[in-house]
Amino acid sequence: MHLDPFELHRPTSVDEAVRLAGELAGRFDFLAGGTDLLPNYKMHINLKPHLVALDRVSELAGHSLSRLGAMERLSRLEQDPAFVAAYPGLADALADLATPLVRASGTVGGNLLLETRCFFFNQSYFWRASLGFCLKADGDRCHVVPQKERCYATFSGDLAPPLLTLGATVEVAGPGGRRKVPLEKLYDTEGDGIRRLRLAPGELVVAVDLPDGAAGQRARYKKLRVRPSFDFPELGVAVAGRWNSAQVDELKVAVGGVETYPRRFDELTEALVGGPLSDAKVASLAEEITRRLRPVHNTFLAPDYRRRMIGIYVRRAILEAREGQGG
Ligand SMILES: Cc1cc2nc3c(=O)[nH]c(=O)nc-3n(C[C@H](O)[C@H](O)[C@H](O)COP(=O)(O)OP(=O)(O)OC[C@H]3O[C@@H](n4cnc5c(N)ncnc54)[C@H](O)[C@@H]3O)c2cc1C
Ligand code: SF4
Incomplete structure (x- = not known):
């Protein structure tokens, strides 16, 4: 498996990232830690010719007990004793999430926006080609529930459930400006299962906010x-x-x-x-x-x-x- 060439863009502000997203409409993905996106690219799943990397956007970095920057690395949360003490459910999830190496690169935003998973989908191009691909990438049917024209791939992020129990909201920025959405409203619950998020084209996640009273439960x-x-x-x-x-x-x-x-x-x-x-x-x-x-x-x-x-x-x-x- 190899990574096909792509053009890398490295904005330094949210506004610049949003502008680039507008210019590259439909031909790019945002890149955070890359621990989910790049393995999928190596398997030639939904490749795009442009990547807009968010690692130089300082507004997206860092965390406090009430706000987690979208680009905050998962390892930084688990290594913060005050965070772990305030949020034991999140601490459980972080301890069990992937490996220490993945957590050192993986981010809060990337984890919440993780591609959904299915054993007919997370496979090499040749494996998928041998079955005629599937609805979620390159094909026209679902191998799991062939009677239906929808995708049943599973949401497999570990941070979303504990953040949902804490009433987290997500700050989003896009061509229409900024808005805040309850985390549960970030996920598409009614569509075809392929479009997994309720983000408008070009929108990116800036941060996750935790309400007063979330800590210490x-x-x-x-x-x-x-x-x-x-x-x-x-x-x-x-x-x-x-x-x-x-x-x-x-x-x-x-x-x-x-x-x-x-x-x-x-x-x-x-x-x-x-x-x-x-x-x-x-x-x-x-x-x-x-x-x-x-x-x-x-x-x-x-x-x-x-x-x-x-x-x-x-x-x-x-x-x-x-x-x-x-x-
Ligand atoms: C071996 C291995 C094991 C893993 N095990 C687990 C596990 O147990 N639990 C788990 O939850 N995950 C697991 N993962 C998946 C992944 O590593 C993590 O979910 C990680 O947190 C993803 O973050 P990232 O920054 O690398 O995301 P990326 O791969 O960079 O991005 C993921 C998706 O989110 C989009 N995106 C990222 N940030 C933003 C943003 N701010 N705004 C808009 N779009 C954005 C990207 O375009 C992409 O579609 C595993 C991965 C590997 C390789
Ligand atoms: S369309 Fe079906 S086979 Fe393809 S990823 Fe979704 S659930 Fe899996």
Whole structure:
């Protein structure tokens, strides 16, 4: 596998990046750490002739407890003791995310905007060609659900579920100016599964903001994967909450690694707030979340197994948070 030639652009400000994006419309990708994009390019997946690198845009760098720059390296978050103490769910996710080497290059923005994954898609050009490609790149059908004209590739980023449980918002810049969107609204939940984000052409992510009160919650992230040393999530469950003795005052649960976008389940958890969270209530919440999610056969582990593990991981994550582990 080799990298085809491309032209590299290195803007030094958000405005310049947005201007370049306008000029190169449809013929470029933004480049952050490149740990997801460049392996895909090597497999000749959705290649573009131009890359707009964001590493010289100083506004995108750095982090505080309330704001994470899109270009902040994942390793810088995990090496910040104040960050790890304030956000135990994010700390769990960072510790289990890829490898130390990948985390040294991979960024917050790149992780949230990760290409979705499928074992018919993350393959070499020749492998994909032998099957006539697929809807998501170069082809006209889906090998996972051939009856449907949509893509079921899985969202496999580890940061989104814990950030969803903290109520994170994302600052976006583009030709129309700047706007803030709740993280859950960044993901396309209604389309064909190919267009995975609700970003307008030429828009880039500037930063992720964490609201007042996000820090200091009891939180956990549980990840199912084949090889604990570096694999993508086959399931990722995040929980964050506040307890006042036995009573739960705040509770959020989000799940990734199962469908085309990460999901939070406020419609189920809100009803539990304000009362004691018994084992029976946790068990029925876990069952209800499992009922709403439908993994398909496009990753290594069988969908039935992944589905059964959803309830188990939801239960374990909530019980650990309730008992005071993780913050
Ligand atoms: C061996 C290996 C194991 C991995 N395991 C995991 C894992 O366990 N969990 C996991 O979550 N990930 C995993 N990854 C994927 C990846 O390394 C990380 O998700 C990483 O955080 C991606 O960030 P990046 O900066 O390298 O993104 P890039 O590859 O640079 O970009 C990813 C996508 O986001 C777009 N993009 C990036 N930044 C912006 C921005 N600011 N605005 C607009 N668009 C942008 C790019 O155009 C591209 O489409 C793994 C990768 C490898 C190689
Ligand atoms: S789910 Fe279907 S269309 Fe999507 S990547 Fe896999 S095979 Fe391709």
